Amino acid sequence: MEIEVKNIEETKVAYVSVTGSYEQLPELFGEVVGYVMKDNLQVTEPPYGIYFNNPMEVPQEELKYEIGIAFIGDADGEDRVKIKNVPAHQAVSTIYKGPYGQAAQIYQALVEYTMKNGYEINGAVKEIYLNNPMEVDESELLTEVRFPVIKKS
Template structure:
């Protein structure tokens, strides 16, 4: 299997979000194709589906995904069809030939590739359907599997960051000491937090929450000059000039990151928390944990730029 690192250019996309079995996808693609044609728009690329949940984590009826068709032209969306922007970003991708039902192992191989090459996945995986199941037999179907990524292997080299401005900033004399409470650990595709013995008692009752906010230190880039960067083209939108405080990129005045993770298991005796959706690499220092509380941490009508709308879903379950 050949896996390529590529740059995807910005595209305008018509999309339909859906929760339900993946077998309903083909009907949604047909519906969206008719909508685009009726609007007099030019379809520029094959249809794709971005998957926001995994069949390994949820039941078929709770699968959350979004069907998209890139196009040229001008139009507004409606109640069901939304117009979004797929930003310029880097991906790894491979072509799978065969029935859709046999594509699962490709994802495992792609995950292994990301860990081996030190890539970080920065958005939802997607499948591009390069031919039509009505036109070819199952064993001739072609599907491009795509993971949006950044290259963590080059994170210590400032020249690999697309910097727009790098003004001289005088570092203040005041300083503070932060002591890790534990470290992120990875075992294949599984992630967990290993808490230091002296902090283990702080885990009491955490297992009664569904999610935890993990504050971690991006220590691999702590001393590389990134504190001076105020504007950049973030890795998930390579053509968007963004102030550091309007991006989630790790290149910050203080290299502190936060990820809200689903709690899968809490073992107070061993001092471990098994989590999903953790984007910290193996060995990353954990500096604090806070339980996710909807009344404080969720807003009713959030707004994000259109060019972020395909990399992450509105809600993560």
């Protein structure tokens, strides 16, 4: 597994913030992707999920997460889909290959890399889904896993 610290440029995203079960994920991805397609926005990165708490520590109905997609263009959002700018930042990152539900197994390696290299994590984990589960076997799914970091002073 190759781990690196990346410089992430400022991006504009369409997103939905959710509290509740991960069973809603397919519908939420459809909602966000449908919004950017309907408004003919230029997508700059595959869809992502940011996960704010741990399903091993809180009940399903208390899970907090954000589903979104980065784009270029002008948009105001609608219904549950909101728009925001994500500032430029650094992130420790790696690519995981395999079923989505098992990507969390590499979180610890990212945390250890962060600590060993003089960084600290300053935000929630982001998973970027690089290919489509409708097009490849789950063993071939690629997920970029990122933690935002800052250099320790």
